[in-house]
Amino acid sequence: MVTALLDKESTEQISQTAVPLKMDNILKVNNLEIFYGEKRAVNGISMDIEKNSVTALIGPSGCGKSTFLRSINRMNDLIPGARAEGEIIYEDLNILSEQINVVALRKEIGMVFQKPNPFPKSIYENITHALKFSGTKKKSILDDIVQESLEKAALWEEVKDRIHKSALSLSGGQQQRLCIARTIAMKPTVMLLDEPSSALDPISNAKVEELIVELKKDYSIIIVTHNMQQASRISDKTAFFLNGDLVEYDFTGKIFTNPSVKKTEEYISGRFG
C-alpha cells in the first residue's frame, strides 16, 4: 500500500526525513505551513492524529482548520496559488511530497464535504462510480458493497426499495449519509469530515453523529465542526485553531472542562468566534 502512493519508485528519498510513527498514530503533522499566494493561512502546526479515534478541529471561521483538513488529502491542489510546506506523515511517507500519487492517496484518505454533494446519478451509481473506476466491475460484488456501505451509513433501510432512483430525490440528511456511504465504500483508512452536519436538521444531525461514533471502530476520523456540543459529544481529542495557529490540542474532556490556554476557554464558552 505504501508504495502504491508513490508515483515513482523513490521511497528512500522521502522517508529519510520521516520519523517512525508510534503504532497508535495514523498521521503525524510536522511544522505544517499552508499559503494561499502570499497569504499564510496555517502557521507551522505540529500534531499527531490517533488511529481509530475521532479528532475534532474547532475554531472561528477563517482560522485555518478547513485549510488544514483539505491539505491532508491534497484537495488544496485544486486551488490556484495554494501550497503547503512542512510534513504530513502517513505510512512513513510525506503526503505533501510531489512524488505522491494523489489519486491513490485520496482512495485511502476519503473526504465528506460540508454541503451534501451527491452526483446527479442514481443512489446505486453514486456508490459504484468510484469503485468501478478503481477496477471493481463485477455486479454481484458491487451489489454487496453498495448494501454494506449503505447499511454502515444507516441509510439502507430508508432507500433499499429505490436505489436505482436519483440521489437528488433524497432529503439533505439522507444525501449526506449517502456521501458518507460513498466514501466508506472505498474502504479508506482515514475519513476527513468538513462540517458534515452543519447543513442538516437536528434529527439528521443526530443520525450523522451516531454514525461517526460507530465508524471510528474501522476508521480514523478527523472532523471540522463549528458546533461545540458536537465536538464534545463525539470526539476523543480536540484541537483548537485560531488565526492559523494550533492553540491547544488535548483530550476532548480536558479541552472542554479544564483548558490550559485562556483563549480556548473564551472560545468554548462563546465569548468570541
Place this chain on the structure above:
Amino acid sequence: MNSKTADRLATGVFVAIAIIIISILVGLFSFILVNGFKHISFEFLTTPSSNVMAGGGIRDQLFNSFYVLFITMLITVPLGLGGGIYMAEYAKPGKVTDIIRSCIEVLASLPSIVIGMFGLLMFVNLTGWGYTILGGALALTVFNLPVLVRVSEDAIRAVPRDLKEASLALGITHWHTIKTIIIPSAFPSILTGAILAAGRVFGEAAALLFTAGLSTPRLDYTNWNPFSEQSPLNIFRPAETLAVHIWSVNTQGLIPDVEEVSNGSAAVLVISVLICNLLARWIGSMIHKKITATK
C-alpha cells in the same frame, strides 16, 4: 414617483418589450409560413430544381443543407467540446489564456461573408478542391467553432465545484471526473449551444456562396459510394444549400416561378430548423434522464 409606481412602470415596460418581441416573431413566422406553405408539396420536396423552367423542386438543396450541417457538426462538436474542456479545466489563468479567449470572441463575431472569402482562399483555391461540401463545412466550422468553444466552456464552468471535488476526493482522476461527472452535468447547456449553432449553420448562405458553390451535380440517390461523382454522399462535390438557393433564385434566377420557389424554400427552411430543434431537445432530455436516473 414612489417605489410602488416605479415597480408597476418597470413591470409594464418589460411586458411591453416581451409583447414586441413575440409579435415580431409571430408576424415573421406567419408571414413565411402563410406565403410558403401553399407551395410546399411532396413534389416540391422531391423534384430537383430547374434552371429555366417553372415547377422545379428543392430536393437536392434540402439534402445538401442537412448534409452540410451534418458534416459541419461532425467537425465542430468534438473540436468545440474539446476546446471548451481545455479552456474550463486545463488552461491556467493568465495572459495567454486571456488572449486565447479574446481571439475566440473576435472569431465568433466575424461577419460570415468574410469567412466565406477566407474559405474561398483556403479551402477552395489553396487546397485546389474547387467548390466542395467539405470546403463549405470547414468554412462553417470557422465561424461555428468559437461559439461552441465558448458555450462548452461556460457550461462546464457552471457545474458546481462541489461535484468535481466530490469525485476527485474519491480517488478518481481529473479526466475520468470530466468524462463521467462534469460533461454529463453540463450536457443540457452544451446541447442548447449546439442547437443554436446548428440553426445558424442551417440558415447560413454568405459563408457557403464561395465555398460550397451555387450548383449541384446531377445526383443519383441510389448511389451510396461516397467517392462517386454522382453520389449525394460525396464530400468533394459542389453543393447548393437551401439558404443559398433562396439567395440565388432571387438574384440570378431565370425561372418564371421565382417567388413560389423562394417562398416555399423559406418555409421549408424554417420548418426544418424548428423540427431539428425540437428533435434535438427531445433526444437530449431522454439522454439526460438516462444518465441522471431522474424520471
